[in-house]
Amino acid sequence: MTKRSWGFIVGGLLVALLLAGVVSSFASPHPDGLDSSLRDGCTFDAEDNITGGNCPAEAAKDHELADLPLADYGVKGIDNEYLSTGLSGVVGVLLTFAVGGGLFWLVRRRPTRAGAGATRAGAGPTRVGSGAGAPTEPVG
Numbered sequence: 263m264t265k266r267s268w269g270f271i272v273g274g275l276l277v278a279l280l281l282a283g284v285v286s287s288f289a290s291p292h293p294d295g296l297d298s299s300l301r302d303g304c305t306f307d308a309e310d311n312i313t314g315g316n317c318p319a320e321a322a323k324d325h326e327l328a329d330l331p332l333a334d335y336g337v338k339g340i341d342n343e344y345l346s347t348g349l350s351g352v353v354g355v356l357l358t359f360a361v362g363g364g365l366f367w368l369v370r371r372r373p374t375r376a377g378a379g380a381t382r383a384g385a386g387p388t389r390v391g392s393g394a395g396a397p398t399e400p401v402g
Contacts, residue, residue: 275359282351286335287344 292298297319304317312320331338332353336346 275355278355278359279352282355283348286351287347289347 300319300322301317304312304315304319307313327333332350335350336343337349337353340346340349
């Protein structure tokens with residue numbers, strides 16, 4: 263990999279870490295479109311508990327992964343909401359980068375062994391001529 267490629271990868275990683283660690287704290291606290299549509303028909307109190315009405319959100323429950331350390335866009339055990347959200351974003355970026363980098367490393371091109379009898383595609387004899395209808399006689 264060239265020096266320029268490494269600079270691009272490190273620069274992209276730094277931008278992603280900055281966005282995940284800092285900008286994520288400024289995301290809207292209001293429900294997104296899916297949450298908003300599930301809440302239609304119900305009334306809520308100041309602590310966001312359902313106080314009346316009839317809506318699909320009444321059937322909501324915690325998922326199986328709700329007890330994990332990075333559930334709900336935060337880090338369990340950190341009381342500062344901004345720090346918790348930013349830290350979970352940074353951990354998510356680093357985990358994603360590690361998994362993606364590992365997968366790319368596994369599927370990378372590896373040099374072939376020249377002495378193992380394996381030939382590269384197209385490594386046969388050089389042919390004379392070019393274009394349609396040109397003779398294709400081996401040289402040497």
